Amino acid sequence: xxxxxxxxxxxxxxxxxxxxxxxxxxxxxxxxxxxxxxxxxxxxxxxxxxxxxxxxxxxxxxxxxxxxxxxxxxxxxxxxxxxxxxxxxxxxxxxxxxxxxxxxxxxxxxxxxxxxx
Amino acid sequence: xxxxxxxxxxxxxxxxxxxxxxxxxxxxxxxxxxxxxxxxxxxxxxxxxxxxxxxxxxxxxxxxxxxxxxxxxxxxxxxxxxxxxxxxxxxxxxxxxxxxxxxxxxxxx
Numbered sequence: 482x483x484x485x486x487x488x489x490x491x492x493x494x495x496x497x498x499x500x501x502x503x504x505x506x507x508x509x510x511x512x513x514x515x516x517x518x519x520x521x522x523x524x525x526x527x528x529x530x531x532x533x534x535x536x537x538x539x540x541x542x543x544x545x546x547x548x549x550x551x552x553x554x555x556x557x558x559x560x561x562x563x564x565x566x567x568x569x570x571x572x573x574x575x576x577x578x579x580x581x582x583x584x585x586x587x588x589x590x591x592x593x594x595x596x597x598x
Numbered sequence: 599x600x601x602x603x604x605x606x607x608x609x610x611x612x613x614x615x616x617x618x619x620x621x622x623x624x625x626x627x628x629x630x631x632x633x634x635x636x637x638x639x640x641x642x643x644x645x646x647x648x649x650x651x652x653x654x655x656x657x658x659x660x661x662x663x664x665x666x667x668x669x670x671x672x673x674x675x676x677x678x679x680x681x682x683x684x685x686x687x688x689x690x691x692x693x694x695x696x697x698x699x700x701x702x703x704x705x706x707x
Contacts, residue, residue, distance in 0.1 A: 485641075512693075513693055515693075515694055515695070517697075522607075523699065523700075524684070524697045524698060524699040524700050525642075525684070525697045527694055527695070527696065527697075530692060530693075530694050538692075574642070576642075576695075578693050586632075586644050586647070587644070587693075587695060589641045589642040589643065590641065591641050592641070
């Protein structure tokens with residue numbers, strides 16, 4: 482149990498286009514989902530916290546108009562990278578916490594690698 | 599500011615040797631500390647949390663508030679322990695995790 486799935490696993494797009502990445506909790510309801518970004522050989526950088534039915538909370542330095550997050554249901558959150566540029570190329574990882582789950586225990590997706598040409 | 603520091607990018611040991619992955623944190627309140635592990639080609643997963651004070655796969659970690667550390671230890675490393683290890687903390691009730699830079703543990707036969 483507690484599986485989080487991301488789609489797509491990898492995507493290549495042209496500069497200026499928008500890309501949507503989905504994060505689904507397959508067998509549990511997620512009160513909160515978190516979006517991370519990971520550069521090669523670096524740590525996970527928290528981008529935003531996504532709560533179902535409310536606006537996402539962005540970390541300092543993360544452009545909310547650039548990285549649109551929608552959390553329409555307890556099992557789905559989406560990250561849309563708008564007007565993508567090569568510097569947005571990265572590995573994006575989502576994670577989810579369960580309702581009444583263990584504090585700090587997050588379940589991670591497999592990640593989505595974005596390459597912007 | 600909340601911060602987690604893992605000073606070693608790579609730790610290489612021989613099978614059967616003791617292992618200690620260092621983690622220091624900075625947080626003004628009472629944080630909850632965790633170790634997450636990522637095996638090759640797998641997703642990140644929880645290894646252990648300080649509150650539970652348990653041993654998972656032979657690993658233990660003790661929270662030292664005086665030294666603001668949460669080092670991960672194992673007395674005898676196994677080859678299957680080779681992975682990327684991340685120390686993380688959560689502060690407040692937001693549930694969000696702040697990760698350290700990660701340490702790659704390489705256990706040689």
